Amino acid sequence: MSAERTCCAWCPDWPVVAWRRADPDLEGRPVAVLEPATGAPVVRAASIDARAHGVRAGLRRREAESRCPGLVTVEVDPLLEARTFEVVARAVESVTPRLILDRPGRCMFPTLGPARYFGGDEAVATQVVAAVTATGVADVRVGVADGAFAALLAARGPGPGSARVVPSGGSPDFLGPWPVGVLQLAGSSSPRTTGASGPGALADLLVRLGMPTLGAFAALSESAVAGRFGATGRQAHRLARGLDEHPPALTQPPPELSVDEELDPPARRLDVAAFAAKALADRFSALLAERGLACTRVVVEAETEHGESLARCWRHDGALDASALADRVRWQLEGWFADTHMPVDVTDRRAAQDAAAEAEVLEPVTAGITLLRLAPDCVVPATGRQLGFWGGDPAAADRAARALARVQGLVGPAAVTTPVLQGGRSHAERVRWVPWGEPREPSRPDRPADGGTDGDPAAGDAPTWPGRVPDPAPARVYDPPRPAELLDADGTPVTVTGRGECHVPPAWIRSDVLADSTGGGTSGIVAWAGPWPEDLRWWDRLTRRRRARWQILTDAGVAALVVVESGRAALEALYD
Amino acid sequence: MRRTYVRYGGGVAFPDVSPIPHEPSSSHERLRSVARSVRPTVLAGERVVPVADGWEGLLPGRGLQRGSVVVLDGPPGRGTTSLALQLIAAATASGEWSAFVDLDGTLGGVAAAGAGTSLDRMAVVRGVSADQWAAVAAALIDGVPVVAAEVPSRLRHSEARRLVARVRERDAVLLAVGRWPVEAATTLRAEGGPWSGLGRGEGLLAGRDLTVAVEHRGMARTVAIAG
Numbered sequence: 001m002s003a004e005r006t007c008c009a010w011c012p013d014w015p016v017v018a019w020r021r022a023d024p025d026l027e028g029r030p031v032a033v034l035e036p037a038t039g040a041p042v043v044r045a046a047s048i049d050a051r052a053h054g055v056r057a058g059l060r061r062r063e064a065e066s067r068c069p070g071l072v073t074v075e076v077d078p079l080l081e082a083r084t085f086e087v088v089a090r091a092v093e094s095v096t097p098r099l100i101l102d103r104p105g106r107c108m109f110p111t112l113g114p115a116r117y118f119g120g121d122e123a124v125a126t127q128v129v130a131a132v133t134a135t136g137v138a139d140v141r142v143g144v145a146d147g148a149f150a151a152l153l154a155a156r157g158p159g160p161g162s163a164r165v166v167p168s169g170g171s172p173d174f175l176g177p178w179p180v181g182v183l184q185l186a187g188s189s190s191p192r193t194t195g196a197s198g199p200g201a202l203a204d205l206l207v208r209l210g211m212p213t214l215g216a217f218a219a220l221s222e223s224a225v226a227g228r229f230g231a232t233g234r235q236a237h238r239l240a241r242g243l244d245e246h247p248p249a250l251t252q253p254p255p256e257l258s259v260d261e262e263l264d265p266p267a268r269r270l271d272v273a274a275f276a277a278k279a280l281a282d283r284f285s286a287l288l289a290e291r292g293l294a295c296t297r298v299v300v301e302a303e304t305e306h307g308e309s310l311a312r313c314w315r316h317d318g319a320l321d322a323s324a325l326a327d328r329v330r331w332q333l334e335g336w337f338a339d340t341h342m343p344v345d346v347t348d349r350r351a352a353q354d355a356a357a358e359a360e361v362l363e364p365v366t367a368g369i370t371l372l373r374l375a376p377d378c379v380v381p382a383t384g385r386q387l388g389f390w391g392g393d394p395a396a397a398d399r400a401a402r403a404l405a406r407v408q409g410l411v412g413p414a415a416v417t418t419p420v421l422q423g424g425r426s427h428a429e430r431v432r433w434v435p436w437g438e439p440r441e442p443s444r445p446d447r448p449a450d451g452g453t454d455g456d457p458a459a460g461d462a463p464t465w466p467g468r469v470p471d472p473a474p475a476r477v478y479d480p481p482r483p484a485e486l487l488d489a490d491g492t493p494v495t496v497t498g499r500g501e502c503h504v505p506p507a508w509i510r511s512d513v514l515a516d517s518t519g520g521g522t523s524g525i526v527a528w529a530g531p532w533p534e535d536l537r538w539w540d541r542l543t544r545r546r547r548a549r550w551q552i553l554t555d556a557g558v559a560a561l562v563v564v565e566s567g568r569a570a571l572e573a574l575y576d
Numbered sequence: 577m578r579r580t581y582v583r584y585g586g587g588v589a590f591p592d593v594s595p596i597p598h599e600p601s602s603s604h605e606r607l608r609s610v611a612r613s614v615r616p617t618v619l620a621g622e623r624v625v626p627v628a629d630g631w632e633g634l635l636p637g638r639g640l641q642r643g644s645v646v647v648l649d650g651p652p653g654r655g656t657t658s659l660a661l662q663l664i665a666a667a668t669a670s671g672e673w674s675a676f677v678d679l680d681g682t683l684g685g686v687a688a689a690g691a692g693t694s695l696d697r698m699a700v701v702r703g704v705s706a707d708q709w710a711a712v713a714a715a716l717i718d719g720v721p722v723v724a725a726e727v728p729s730r731l732r733h734s735e736a737r738r739l740v741a742r743v744r745e746r747d748a749v750l751l752a753v754g755r756w757p758v759e760a761a762t763t764l765r766a767e768g769g770p771w772s773g774l775g776r777g778e779g780l781l782a783g784r785d786l787t788v789a790v791e792h793r794g795m796a797r798t799v800a801i802a803g
Contacts, residue, residue: 400673403719407712415703419685419695431685473686475657527774557768558653576657
């Protein structure tokens with residue numbers, strides 16, 4: 001009943017390592033990677049120098065910045081992590097073909113074959129360390145033990161390049177002294193995403209009950225643990241005793257449970273392949289659900305026209321549902337497609353980094369993808385999911401979601417958006433167009449409209465944005481503003497002095513946006529208000545902007561918002 | 577005991593009472609009245625998508641008829657976009673989805689929120705090229721009940737007719753903003769109106785009294801909406 005001998009390769013703080021490889025500016029500076037959580041973003045991983053100052057996972061961003069001056073915070077990017085980890089995965093693949101990926105930063109494989117080939121577990125571990133450090137990832141730690149959980153803990157060695165081997169049968173003794181908090185590491189999702197009944201809460205409870213170590217927990221009887229703590233506790237108890245997560249009475253999944261999809265014409269763009277992968281993942285989950293099974297390990301294979309193929313085994317602590325599967329396929333393809341990427345706004349800083357990161361040589365894909373296959377590697381009986389009672393109208397939301405996903409397949413994911421209001425001064429800044437499927441979060445905080453803080457202390461210090469143009473809001477917003485000319489009665493352009501004053505009233509506006517309404521493009525101004533000066537970031541010479549706004553009404557009855565900056569006027573919005 | 581067959585077609589149920597020749601006419605009448613009272617009624621009101629308060633006067637049936645195409649036309653600056661936003665806003669309040677196809681990506685999100693839209697049920701498709709427009713509009717009509725779309729200048733008659741047929745089949749509403757090549761039952765033309773609040777060098781735009789010319793099945797009238 002002992003678990004199979006596994007080797008785990010772990011790169012600590014992988015989000016930080018991935019960001020540092022993508023952006024060389026971050027070398028040598030303390031970095032913290034933030035992930036979104038309820039309320040404000042919290043730290044997910046921090047570099048060694050940041051941790052030396054006391055920055056830990058789970059801290060709010062302000063707390064982290066106060067503990068470590070000069071901290072650089074970046075947002076978590078799972079695609080970047082997955083893509084960068086592909087390099088490490090290929091290096092480990094040189095040791096063994098049967099690689100199982102947990103999540104970016106951690107991978108494991110059974111050591112039976114490689115141990116016979118290289119002559120022992122220590123030799124395998126040193127091979128893995130050598131292979132990974134050759135790719136440029138300096139900090140990798142390897143552990144070999146019976147079972148995935150023990151190997152994971154064995155990999156948390158003292159220093160970079162450490163390789164620790166736990167002798168066969170020695171897992172229970174090895175696991176004994178570890179604190180119960182390490183049970184949270186068994187999952188392959190982020191430790192903070194588990195709910196109140198997850199292993200984190202269980203660990204707290206065990207400490208309070210007087211069992212601070214895994215050895216003390218393992219000494220209890222299994223039936224007592226199952227009766228008191230339920231299924232989560234029973235699973236944790238098996239891990240603490242050195243047994244593997246699932247009881248070994250698993251049947252080998254019959255081959256017809258794998259699904260594949262042929263893409264014709266071959267997919268050359270990542271988003272087309274990802275869209276097909278979503279459909280494939282749905283079919284796969286439906287197929288498994290019909291038989292009452294859920295999949296914990298799945299092999300994702302992709303093959304191109306020219307015969308290049310990539311197969312990866314992904315592991316998950318719970319069952320993989322359709323959206324998680326589709327994500328993993330997307331990560332895998334992203335890691336493999338070195339020369340194509342999803343269309344993003346080229347002015348985005350992240351896109352420039354992506355383009356630079358893609359210069360890393362992975363074997364480039366020379367043709368489109370023709371085949372995607374999902375094959376389950378390890379299935380367990382599915383326990384199902386209880387839906388809420390007051391469901392709303394999920395059918396309408398599903399239909400809309402399918403229609404929007406189809407449109408995304410036609411025009412690209414960035415073209416189908418939903419608006420999110422956020423903080424900002426100009427009308428363009430106050431809206432963030434979030435692509436469909438991404439979390440609808442503002443990028444700048446805003447004071448809630450009703451002025452209340454509804455119990456959240458962080459909302460009380462949300463910024464107000466003085467200088468906003470009040471409602472009603474214009475229906476057409478031009479970003480960047482369209483060139484225009486604002487002229488006074490003599491035909492000279494209207495200028496605003498350094499103090500924000502203007503002594504000559506504007507009389508004419510000329511712009512090609514207004515051309516259709518009057519037929520000439522030049523309209524007389526019958527009413528106006530302004531100039532409303534704005535001096536942004538006056539303390540920073542590089543990003544300083546000074547501009548002035550006017551609200552005008554033309555003789556044709558058209559109202560518009562004009563912004564004047566460095567003597568040039570532009571049409572910012574039209575009250576259509 | 578007579579059996580009444582209820583036939584469902586197009587979402588409206590009506591009984592199919594076939595006369596048996598030798599029945600006395602009084603029981604015939606009684607049967608017909610019974611059939612009318614047990615008929616599952618689909619009210620005309622359910623076939624209409626509600627619009628914001630104050631704007632119902634524009635549309636025949638006091639709302640957007642499902643399965644119809646409404647054309648909104650007008651030069652820029654006259655209030656066409658605000659009209660479109662107001663008409664699709666109320667649909668989201670009742671839990672349905674709405675979509676806006678914005679060809680040049682200039683729709684103001686704050687204005688959409690100001691019209692009363694629930695922003696998490698409004699999708700905006702930006703930057704659609706003219707040759708993909710028909711496919712995108714068709715895909716949206718399949719799943720989203722209220723779609724407002726800016727029409728590209730060179731839309732073919734055949735594509736427009738196909739979209740009209742699809743709208744009717746899915747019981748959706750299409751608000752075509754711009755020039756629509758085929759005839760539509762209802763056309764709304766925003767003609768602008770006086771703005772209040774702005775003076776000469778002072779003040780702030782407060783609101784507009786919008787005048788809309790409504791043409792429905794050949795009959796035209798003008799509606800003014802205070803704002």
